[in-house]
Amino acid sequence: MTAYAATLGPGSPAPGVLCDKTLCADEHGLSLALTTKYPRKRQGGRQAAAGEFDSTAFTFRGDSFGDTTERQYRNDRYFAPDGKRSGKVNTRYTVLLFGQKDNF
Secondary structure (H helix, E strand, O other): OOHHHHHOOOEEEEOOEEEOOOOEEEOOEEOHHHHHHOOOHHHHHHHHHOOOOOOOEEEOHHHOEEEOOOOEEEOOOOEOOOOOEOOOEOHHHHHHHHOOOOOO
């Protein structure tokens, strides 16, 4: 993770919740309710206006990436030549979001 990306990393306003400056997620994925509650109410409206989308995989500012299906949070969202995620698992954010450390 670059130094720039680290300054943009998510924060945890409550157990099991990660938010960047515009969106919030929990163990189920991006959450309109949490986005409205924590960062800024107007962002929750923007998320609602986006319509239906897959909220189970998401990228926060700085390219850090969460995947609720894998139950892992990674330092980036990219893929290796073999088709698998190349980003290193970020243990701190994985534990904050999913509450366990047993699958990485």
